[in-house]
Amino acid sequence: MKKKVILFLSITFVVVMAAVFIRDISNGNSSTWPDAIGRVLFSLLPVLLLFLKKIPFNLPLIISYYLFIFCTFFLGAILKFYDRFRWWDTMLHFFGSVFAGFVGIAIYKLLLPNSVEKGISRWMIFLFVLTFAVTISALWESAEFLGAVMGFMEEDDNKDTMTDMLTGLAGAIVVACYAALRKRAV
Template sequence: MMRKLIIILSSAFIIFMTVLFIYYLLKGDTSRWQVALGGVLVSALPLFLLRLKNNPFNIPIIISYFIFLFCSLFLGSISSFYLHYKWWDSTLHFFKAIYIGVVGIALYKRLIPENVRSGVSAAMLFLFVLSLAVFSSLIWEIYEFLGDLTFTHTMQRGGNTDTMYDLLCGCAGGLLIAIYSGARKQKV
């Protein structure tokens, strides 16, 4: 089931982004064809999970990945939601931090043996999840900054205010999932 889902979602998104890439390339819309080309590449990433003996991610994580791609690449960049809806960017930063925290928890459960996990405190798990989510926000903001320096000049239209607001939303999402993971660990 998981294998089939990854193949279907990845293939559909690759085809969708390839069509957009060709369309915007022929139109001469540099910004949009670059986003669509990036979409082709990142939608192929889950196909590498098929090579793993034990895929550490469940179906909701895989589906959430493609929802995030659709919302950020197609709706956000290509359909200009980032420009027309000021809340769109910060909402995606909030969701991304929660998503990365959930991915971190999944990897933690898959890669750390049960006998070792039982000795990890709720506070340590809280710090791990929070750090991972906040770090992802930091990396994303560096990506936006470097993108504006080299290619697009449209990723940080709000300058420092946009960066700080995005980081705060990422921290809030990370804090939310970290509290949840710490509370669940404490119950166990």
């Protein structure tokens, strides 16, 4: 079931992104090719999971991934929600960090045997999830900066960058608290 959902969502998203790119090219906007390539690669990323014997992420997490990139790329960039709603970027940084934290939880559960997990304290889980989500948030912000330096994205000021980083930290704290509280006391 997971494999069919991943294939369906990947193919659907690639087709939509390709259609938007073709529309942009036909309207004379050839500068969008880096964005189009990035959107297609992000939509194909979960397809790499199909090469694993066991997909480590549950279906809600996979669907959440596509919902997140739909909100980021389609609503945010293509339909210009970033320009129309000032809170859109901040909200996506918060939820992106929360999503990254849940990916961290899934990776933690995948890599740690149950016998070892029982001996790990809530604080270690909290720190792992927090660090994982904050790192992803920082990498995302670094990619935005690199895109601006290379001319693919608009430049942001320090206030926007710090707002994004603090919002990502807030989302990371929320999901880290959730992960720690879900763990039974040792």
